[in-house]
Amino acid sequence: MLVFASFTYALEEEKEQTLQEEITEYIYHHVQDSHDFSLFSTKDKKTGEKKYYGFPLPVILVDDGVKFFMSSKLDHGKKVVESSGKYYKLYHGKIYETNSEGYISYDEKGKVTNARPLDLSITKSVFSILLVSILMFYLFRSLARSYNDNNQIAKGVGRFFEPIVIYIRDEIAIPSIGEEKHKKYMSFLLTLFFFIWFLNLLGLSPLGVNATGNIAVTFGLALVTFLITNLTANKTYWKHIFWMPGVPVWLKPLLAPIELLGVFIKPFSLMIRLYANILAGHIVLYSLIGLIFIFKNLVGSSLSLVLVFFISIIEVLVALLQAYIFTLLSALYFGFAVQEDDH
Amino acid sequence: MEKLISEFSSGLFFWQTIIFVTLIFLLRKYAWKPILDTVNEREKSIRDSLNSAKEAKKEMENMQAENKKILQEARAESDAMVNQAKQSGKELIEKAKSEARSEAEKILTQARSSIENEKRAAMNEIKNQVADLSIEIASKVLEQELDKDKNHQDYIDKLLNEKKFN
Numbered sequence: 244m245l246v247f248a249s250f251t252y253a254l255e256e257e258k259e260q261t262l263q264e265e266i267t268e269y270i271y272h273h274v275q276d277s278h279d280f281s282l283f284s285t286k287d288k289k290t291g292e293k294k295y296y297g298f299p300l301p302v303i304l305v306d307d308g309v310k311f312f313m314s315s316k317l318d319h320g321k322k323v324v325e326s327s328g329k330y331y332k333l334y335h336g337k338i339y340e341t342n343s344e345g346y347i348s349y350d351e352k353g354k355v356t357n358a359r360p361l362d363l364s365i366t367k368s369v370f371s372i373l374l375v376s377i378l379m380f381y382l383f384r385s386l387a388r389s390y391n392d393n394n395q396i397a398k399g400v401g402r403f404f405e406p407i408v409i410y411i412r413d414e415i416a417i418p419s420i421g422e423e424k425h426k427k428y429m430s431f432l433l434t435l436f437f438f439i440w441f442l443n444l445l446g447l448s449p450l451g452v453n454a455t456g457n458i459a460v461t462f463g464l465a466l467v468t469f470l471i472t473n474l475t476a477n478k479t480y481w482k483h484i485f486w487m488p489g490v491p492v493w494l495k496p497l498l499a500p501i502e503l504l505g506v507f508i509k510p511f512s513l514m515i516r517l518y519a520n521i522l523a524g525h526i527v528l529y530s531l532i533g534l535i536f537i538f539k540n541l542v543g544s545s546l547s548l549v550l551v552f553f554i555s556i557i558e559v560l561v562a563l564l565q566a567y568i569f570t571l572l573s574a575l576y577f578g579f580a581v582q583e584d585d586h
Numbered sequence: 587m588e589k590l591i592s593e594f595s596s597g598l599f600f601w602q603t604i605i606f607v608t609l610i611f612l613l614r615k616y617a618w619k620p621i622l623d624t625v626n627e628r629e630k631s632i633r634d635s636l637n638s639a640k641e642a643k644k645e646m647e648n649m650q651a652e653n654k655k656i657l658q659e660a661r662a663e664s665d666a667m668v669n670q671a672k673q674s675g676k677e678l679i680e681k682a683k684s685e686a687r688s689e690a691e692k693i694l695t696q697a698r699s700s701i702e703n704e705k706r707a708a709m710n711e712i713k714n715q716v717a718d719l720s721i722e723i724a725s726k727v728l729e730q731e732l733d734k735d736k737n738h739q740d741y742i743d744k745l746l747n748e749k750k751f752n
Contacts, residue, residue, distance in 0.1 A: 275593075276595055276598055303597075361596065361597070362595070362596070362597040363597045363600055363601070364597055365601070366595070366597065366598060368598050368602075369597075369598060369601040369602070369605075372601065372602055372605050372606075373605060376605050376606075376608075376609045379609065379613065380609065380612060380613060380616070380617070383613055383616075383617035383618070383621065384616050384617050386617065386621055387616065387617045387620035387621050387624070390620065390621070390624040395624055395627065395628045395631075405621070405625070408618075408621060408622075408625070409625060412622070412625075426622075429618060429622060430610055430611075430613065430614035430618045430619075431610055433613070433618050434606070434609055434610045434613050434614075434618070438606065438609065454602075457595070457598060458590060458593075458594060459594055459595045459596070459598040459599035459602060460598060460599070460602045462594075462599055463599050463602035463603040463606060464602075464606065466603065467603070467606065467607065467610075
């Protein structure tokens with residue numbers, strides 16, 4: 244039996260290499276943003292041609308005016324699209340300007356030298372963000388409305404979310420920012436928490452969305468935290484940065500650049516933390532799912548399945564945890580920005 | 587790091603920021619403000635209700651204590667009244683008894699004295715009668731003696747017998 248197994252293993256070694264490569268490629272593609280919303284794909288065994296199932300999304304390019312067409316025209320990079328005299332081609336997930344034949348030129352390092360138009364397409368991630376936003380709006384609007392109809396008591400699905408809203412107010416905002424100043428930050432903190440949480444959960448769904456694991460999204464979130472922190476900061480905050488009280492005078496100029504750097508490092512850490520956690524979670528999950536196909540035997544595959552199951556549960560926890568951490572740290576930064584000089 | 591920057595999708599960043607900021611403002615107006623207002627209002631009303639309930643309880647306790655006090659006072663008063671009544675009843679009985687006793691004594695004394703008087707009067711009467719009788723007998727005896735000595739004794743006896751019948 245063992246001999247037989249190793250024999251088949253030797254036979255399939257070459258094939259397995261390609262399977263591993265395929266899985267790697269699949270994971271890579273999955274964690275990237277995409278211009279289509281593809282749900283799954285099949286591969287023709289004879290021709291090796293991939294067939295995608297899903298729906299196209301609008302492509303919006305800003306290149307001497309706004310160009311608009313559906314992503315189905317790009318056909319996953321197989322076709323060149325002509326739009327008002329210019330030609331575009333999808334290459335490794337990015338849209339490049341090409342000639343009518345779709346020629347891609349490279350420099351000596353193998354980098355593409357073709358020009359890239361400003362791509363404001365409604366990509367898969369943008370689509371998910373929109374979806375989550377609409378869902379959130381509907382959900383919390385209905386919660387707000389249910390109070391009027393039901394004598395100030397939440398009704399329906401809002402009952403589940405109301406304690407979370409109160410938790411964010413009582414356990415995150417008030418302890419970090421303070422009783423009297425937390426109010427103006429509540430809208431941001433609540434939106435932030437549910438936005439990240441829902442996007443994280445959507446990322447765990449079989450739809451295969453990876454919005455919060457994309458650095459552009461986390462950068463956008465961290466930027467808003469950064470702007471709110473520094474735009475609402477009071478005198479004490481700036482004094483603590485540029486002229487730290489309570490330390491010897493000769494130390495003050497030394498501390499200023501460090502503190503100033505901290506202003507940027509704080510939101511930067513927020514950005515990296517969320518991005519890295521979600522991306523790593525997705526890669527681990529997909530690698531383990533890939534392992535099921537690589538093992539191809541009962542013991543290994545079922546072991547991988549169990550692992551996938553547990554990692555999935557952990558990822559559900561991480562989805563909540565990362566949303567909580569991002570919100571809590573944002574609240575703490577706001578707290579630093581508005582605290583009064585009392586020590 | 588270089589790859590991270592080259593892979594950075596400005597389009598996604600653009601949409602993300604716009605959608606997110608819009609969402610904050612939309613939710614603030616249509617969801618968070620009404621939700622938080624309602625929650626705060628509700629909490630306030632709960633707190634107020636609890637406080638008023640506590641106050642009512644306190645008031646009731648005070649009232650109960652007062653009632654108890656009043657009840658105790660009333661009980662003490664009634665006890666005192668009963669005791670007093672008992673006392674006065676006893677006294678009354680005692681007084682009546684003593685009065686009755688003295689009255690009885692008085693009556694007894696009176697009766698005794700009147701008996702004594704009657705007795706004395708009777709004795710006197712007897713004495714007088716005896717004296718008269720004696721005198722009569724004596725005079726008769728003397729008369730008999732004078733008549734006939736022999737018949738003295740018989741005569742006296744006869745007389746005595748006569749007197750006995752009286």
